[in-house]
Amino acid sequence: MTDGDRTVADTTAWWATGVTRIAPGEIGYRGYAVQDLIAESDFVSTIWLLTRGELPDATTRRLLDAVLVASADHGPQAPSIASARMAITCGVGVNSAVANGVNVLGDTHGGAGQQCVALLQRLVAAEREGRDIDELAIDAVADHRARGAFVPGFGHRFHPRDPRRDPILALVERAVAGGELEGAALRAGLALERALAARGRPIPMNIDGISAIVYAELGVEPELARGLFVLSRSVGILAHAWEEAGTGRRIKGPLPPPLLADYTGPQARPL
Numbered sequence: 001m002t003d004g005d006r007t008v009a010d011t012t013a014w015w016a017t018g019v020t021r022i023a024p025g026e027i028g029y030r031g032y033a034v035q036d037l038i039a040e041s042d043f044v045s046t047i048w049l050l051t052r053g054e055l056p057d058a059t060t061r062r063l064l065d066a067v068l069v070a071s072a073d074h075g076p077q078a079p080s081i082a083s084a085r086m087a088i089t090c091g092v093g094v095n096s097a098v099a100n101g102v103n104v105l106g107d108t109h110g111g112a113g114q115q116c117v118a119l120l121q122r123l124v125a126a127e128r129e130g131r132d133i134d135e136l137a138i139d140a141v142a143d144h145r146a147r148g149a150f151v152p153g154f155g156h157r158f159h160p161r162d163p164r165r166d167p168i169l170a171l172v173e174r175a176v177a178g179g180e181l182e183g184a185a186l187r188a189g190l191a192l193e194r195a196l197a198a199r200g201r202p203i204p205m206n207i208d209g210i211s212a213i214v215y216a217e218l219g220v221e222p223e224l225a226r227g228l229f230v231l232s233r234s235v236g237i238l239a240h241a242w243e244e245a246g247t248g249r250r251i252k253g254p255l256p257p258p259l260l261a262d263y264t265g266p267q268a269r270p271l
């Protein structure tokens with residue numbers, strides 16, 4: 001091997017990838033020709049293929065589709081949507097407006113799903129070591145309370161019962177009953193819900209909680225689960241930014257004029 005060969009090999013290895021193969025006239029996703037995927041597959045399956053390496057089976061595809069649909073939008077009062085709508089009125093392009101929305105999907109707004117997958121994984125691992133799942137859930141709730149923390153994936157500011165919970169839960173339960181999913185994350189999620197309700201008032205799982213059950217059952221890593229949520233919410237962010245762009249409004253701020261934010265600083269004073 002000459003030094004020149006070695007330099008080329010080092011350079012191509014620098015960007016080595018198992019995701020896509022690109023050559024003149026050739027595009028392959030994880031080994032499948034893009035022409036075949038176009039003809040035979042669909043977008044949800046392609047998301048799974050690219051991020052996880054294999055095409056999903058029918059149950060995985062159905063569940064992933066369900067959580068992606070359910071997370072796509074939650075209206076302009078969600079800060080991610082509001083910030084994208086404000087951004088597009090400032091003269092930036094649609095890419096920047098969408099990035100603006102995605103950028104505020106942080107630990108507090110949009111991060112509960114990732115945190116809940118991690119919590120479910122911990123409970124499932126401890127149950128496998130012989131612990132009782134209800135006792136584990138009671139301990140987890142107590143631990144969060146002691147830290148003054150909310151249990152991620154449960155409760156909702158607007159919805160006494162999140163309308164996205166029941167239909168996705170029904171899909172998971174059917175898949176568990178059919179032996180297509182193990183059911184350990186489902187058991188853990190329901191045990192947390194029981195433990196949270198023990199004080200008398202139900203605190204049902206929300207979209208992040210039920211999505212976390214799906215992702216944990218499917219073996220998706222917590223951080224990738226957040227990435228998939230971001231993909232889904234990007235659809236709503238784009239739709240809202242595009243609608244706002246269509247209004248022709250310029251420089252939309254957080255308050256409709258003539259409202260102004262309260263001033264709490266010192267009284268006017270001479271300089």
Ligand SMILES: CC(C)(COP(=O)(O)OP(=O)(O)OC[C@H]1O[C@@H](n2cnc3c(N)ncnc32)[C@H](O)[C@@H]1OP(=O)(O)O)[C@@H](O)C(=O)NCCC(=O)NCCS
Pocket residue numbers: 112144149150151152153154155156157196203206207208209
């Ligand atoms: C969304 C959230 C902020 C709503 O909280 P909230 O407005 O206080 O909800 P409620 O008024 O219905 O709460 C009623 C009671 O349940 C408690 N509670 C609500 N959600 C809880 C949770 N996830 N874990 C523990 N306790 C919770 C509240 O502390 C309150 O207790 P209190 O009566 O002793 O004060 C809260 O549920 C939360 O942070 N959940 C976890 C994060 C999450 O999943 N976010 C994604 C939402 S889609």
